[in-house]
Amino acid sequence: MSARPPLTKELTVGLLIVSDTAAADHATDRAIDTLTAVIAEANAAIHGNTYEWLIEERRIIPDDKDKIQEKIKDWCDTKGLSLVVTTGGTGFAKRDVTPEAVSELLDKTASGLVHGMLAASLKITPFAIMSRPVAGVRGETVIITLPGSPKGAKENLESIIKLLPHACIQAAGGDSRVLHSGGIKKLEKEAGVIPLEGHDHHSHLYESGGLASDDAIGMSSGCGHHHHAPTPRTQQSGEAGGELRSNDLTGNVAQRHRSSPYPMISVKEAHKLIAQNIPAVGTSSAPEIIKRSVDAGLVGYILAEEVRARESVPAFRASIVDGYAVVHTDGVGIYPVVGVSHASPGEIKPLEAGQIARITTGAPLPPGATAVVMVEDTRISKTTEDGTEELEIEILASGLTELENVREVGSDMKTGDLLLGKGAEITAVGGEVGLLASVGIREVLVYRKPIVGVLSTGDEIVQHDRVEDLSIGEVRDSNRPTLLAAITARGYEAVDLGIAKDQPGTLEETLKASFSKVDVIITTGGVSMGEKDLLKPTIERTFAGTIHFGRVAMKPGKPTTFATIPFKNKISKPIFSLPGNPASATVTFHLFVLPALRQFSGFIGDDVYLPKALVTTDQDLVLDPRPEYHRAAVRIDRSSGNLVAKSTGGQRSSRIGSLEAANALLCLPGLGEVGDKRTRVPRGDKVEALIIGDLKVLDG
Ligand SMILES: Nc1nc2c(c(=O)[nH]1)N[C@H]1C(S)=C(S)[C@@H](COP(=O)(O)OP(=O)(O)OC[C@H]3O[C@@H](n4cnc5c(N)ncnc54)[C@H](O)[C@@H]3O)O[C@H]1N2
Ligand code: MOO
Numbered sequence: 261m262s263a264r265p266p267l268t269k270e271l272t273v274g275l276l277i278v279s280d281t282a283a284a285d286h287a288t289d290r291a292i293d294t295l296t297a298v299i300a301e302a303n304a305a306i307h308g309n310t311y312e313w314l315i316e317e318r319r320i321i322p323d324d325k326d327k328i329q330e331k332i333k334d335w336c337d338t339k340g341l342s343l344v345v346t347t348g349g350t351g352f353a354k355r356d357v358t359p360e361a362v363s364e365l366l367d368k369t370a371s372g373l374v375h376g377m378l379a380a381s382l383k384i385t386p387f388a389i390m391s392r393p394v395a396g397v398r399g400e401t402v403i404i405t406l407p408g409s410p411k412g413a414k415e416n417l418e419s420i421i422k423l424l425p426h427a428c429i430q431a432a433g434g435d436s437r438v439l440h441s442g443g444i445k446k447l448e449k450e451a452g453v454i455p456l457e458g459h460d461h462h463s464h465l466y467e468s469g470g471l472a473s474d475d476a477i478g479m480s481s482g483c484g485h486h487h488h489a490p491t492p493r494t495q496q497s498g499e500a501g502g503e504l505r506s507n508d509l510t511g512n513v514a515q516r517h518r519s520s521p522y523p524m525i526s527v528k529e530a531h532k533l534i535a536q537n538i539p540a541v542g543t544s545s546a547p548e549i550i551k552r553s554v555d556a557g558l559v560g561y562i563l564a565e566e567v568r569a570r571e572s573v574p575a576f577r578a579s580i581v582d583g584y585a586v587v588h589t590d591g592v593g594i595y596p597v598v599g600v601s602h603a604s605p606g607e608i609k610p611l612e613a614g615q616i617a618r619i620t621t622g623a624p625l626p627p628g629a630t631a632v633v634m635v636e637d638t639r640i641s642k643t644t645e646d647g648t649e650e651l652e653i654e655i656l657a658s659g660l661t662e663l664e665n666v667r668e669v670g671s672d673m674k675t676g677d678l679l680l681g682k683g684a685e686i687t688a689v690g691g692e693v694g695l696l697a698s699v700g701i702r703e704v705l706v707y708r709k710p711i712v713g714v715l716s717t718g719d720e721i722v723q724h725d726r727v728e729d730l731s732i733g734e735v736r737d738s739n740r741p742t743l744l745a746a747i748t749a750r751g752y753e754a755v756d757l758g759i760a761k762d763q764p765g766t767l768e769e770t771l772k773a774s775f776s777k778v779d780v781i782i783t784t785g786g787v788s789m790g791e792k793d794l795l796k797p798t799i800e801r802t803f804a805g806t807i808h809f810g811r812v813a814m815k816p817g818k819p820t821t822f823a824t825i826p827f828k829n830k831i832s833k834p835i836f837s838l839p840g841n842p843a844s845a846t847v848t849f850h851l852f853v854l855p856a857l858r859q860f861s862g863f864i865g866d867d868v869y870l871p872k873a874l875v876t877t878d879q880d881l882v883l884d885p886r887p888e889y890h891r892a893a894v895r896i897d898r899s900s901g902n903l904v905a906k907s908t909g910g911q912r913s914s915r916i917g918s919l920e921a922a923n924a925l926l927c928l929p930g931l932g933e934v935g936d937k938r939t940r941v942p943r944g945d946k947v948e949a950l951i952i953g954d955l956k957v958l959d960g
């Protein structure tokens with residue numbers, strides 16, 4: 261078994277849908293969405309920062325023992341998932357083989373989990389006795405088998421999910437009592453378990469009825485009802501992971517999917533899939549390294565090398581003030597002015613004790629001088645006859661120390677000092693450019709920034725500056741100018757790919773022509789459920805691309821699609837197909853595309869993502885069923901220093917006006933995600949905001 265990374269708060273999950281029907285036509289599958297929702301709900305119900313479920317794998321496979329075992333082995337042995345959940349194939353029909361396939365793979369059985377699920381099911385339906393679940397542990401992974409009906413699967417999973425973290429952590433070799441802040445008591449509380457005095461945690465779970473003791477248990481079928489009659493395959497099916505889900509371009513409209521075949525994933529999962537499929541520092545597909553000269557054009561790059569000082573700064577002993585260079589031991593008194601040192605190159609006459617030299621800020625100290633006295637601490641004593649030149653000066657300052665008002669050679673920086681580390685960002689503040697310039701570094705190695713192509717799609721879309729009035733049905737292209745502006749302002753080169761008509765050929769030609777010109781492609785429009793929504797089929801069927809996700813649980817931006825299309829020399833081109841609605845396109849650009857561009861240019865870890873702040877809402881905000889990215893203007897309240905958010909008004913996805921003067925996206929939970937079933941975030945509450953623009957100070 262492969263080494264598993266040390267336990268973190270993330271418990272990774274694989275959902276394996278075993279069904280001949282769903283494997284032949286993914287559009288018929290409901291289980292993935294259903295179980296994803298159960299897991300999202302479980303995450304929302306977790307109190308405190310203890311652990312979190314993260315769905316890493318989702319697959320639909322036929323009722324085939326070998327295929328089931330192959331997937332489970334991969335997920336347990338290679339991927340080291342925390343939990344594998346199967347649905348389907350647990351009934352009495354001939355092709356129901358899931359329990360048999362799973363049993364053979366288990367190192368340990370978990371009869372408690374099986375009893376728990378059955379007990380819960382039987383409370384709801386006597387048909388539960390027709391189900392044959394198995395559960396257990398393989399390596400460090402817990403495996404459970406659920407019935408095939410989405411309702412049954414949901415209720416079964418709900419009955420045990422609160423206790424599964426405990427099982428997963430133990431299976432992975434961790435001590436859940438130590439690992440969880442608040443420990444197992446907390447898990448028990450969340451699961452509704454009443455601990456018995458004097459028993460260890462395992463007996464608590466058992467004797468209290470443990471797994472079945474949650475009030476939330478609801479179970480109806482418990483049976484793995486699903487159709488086994490082989491249905492004609494409506495879609496091509498490639499090797500594992502390569503199944504095509506999009507509509508067939510050659511098919512007629514009556515055959516299109518009537519519900520999206522793409523699972524609805526969370527924003528967090530979407531971020532993870534993007535991060536995994538964009539070149540990243542430290543991976544085999546690391547970003548390209550190029551040489552750039554040190555000038556204004558360096559802003560926004562990430563250094564791909566460590567840079568050390570080639571010279572010392574200052575390169576000579578320099579005065580910090582305007583005044584007189586002296587020998588510090590000379591003390592107060594009247595001294596002849598024997599020379600002048602200006603901040604300009606050239607030889608300077610040496611100074612002896614009993615002499616002084618006029619000097620300006622930044623000028624080199626005459627050899628022999630050891631300190632500088634400010635002009636304010638001196639008095640003129642004797643001038644030339646015409647009164648224009650100083651001959652003698654009285655030094656009033658006493659107790660001078662050696663090198664007072666002097667910058668010693670290399671006191672700001674010495675030759676060989678580390679200037680900037682690998683991974684340092686050259687910011688728009690200018691400090692890093694200045695630092696490099698100060699020691700004569702002319703060129704540095706940096707990670708190349710991506711060139712980004714922007715394509716609008718839609719038969720209705722016309723050039724935004726077209727002079728003629730619009731005909732009925734025509735829409736001015738606002739997405740392309742918006743995105744080109746945002747990309748350029750963020751320091752990336754943008755390529756305008758124009759507008760493609762909703763015709764497979766046009767889209768194909770335009771995209772194909774762009775591959776050699778750009779590193780990342782952004783399209784808008786044509787990704788939802790309409791028969792003219794051609795992006796997904798074109799990516800999958802014309803270009804053999806992989807759609808990593810095609811739906812995200814968010815508003816706006818639900819149909820956001822991210823894919824990679826194979827190009828030359830094993831390079832693949834990432835393509836973000838954003839929804840056509842203007843607010844959706846703009847929000848998803850900031851939320852998904854920008855982090856990808858930053859990762860491509862060498863940013864690492866959380867630095868790729870938008871910065872976050874806690875802000876106070878200045879009005880009630882009504883919650884949407886989907887988690888919402890509510891556009892707002894965040895201001896700094898001058899007196900309190902607090903960040904206050906003002907909504908930009910109507911948040912309909914078509915309203916680009918919702919982004920006017922917006923500098924933040926307020927992260928509002930979806931309805932039902934908040935534990936206390938609130939329907940609104942009340943005025944004065946604090947919410948997380950993603951910062952997309954400059955913060956301003958609140959007027960008045
Ligand atoms: N049956 C369903 N219909 C829709 C669903 C769904 O789940 N089921 N999702 C809705 C959601 S949410 C969104 S968002 C949109 C996304 O639509 P598409 O990405 O397919 O985009 P289009 O249909 O091409 O256009 C939508 C809308 O945006 C206007 N548009 C497109 N491009 C531009 C542009 N460059 N500049 C300005 N405006 C643009 C277009 O004219 C449409 O009005 O789908 C929902 N439907
Ligand atoms: O998700 Mo759509 O972006 O609501 O309009």
Ligand SMILES: [Mg+2]
Nearest residue numbers: 786788790793
């Ligand atoms: Mg559409």
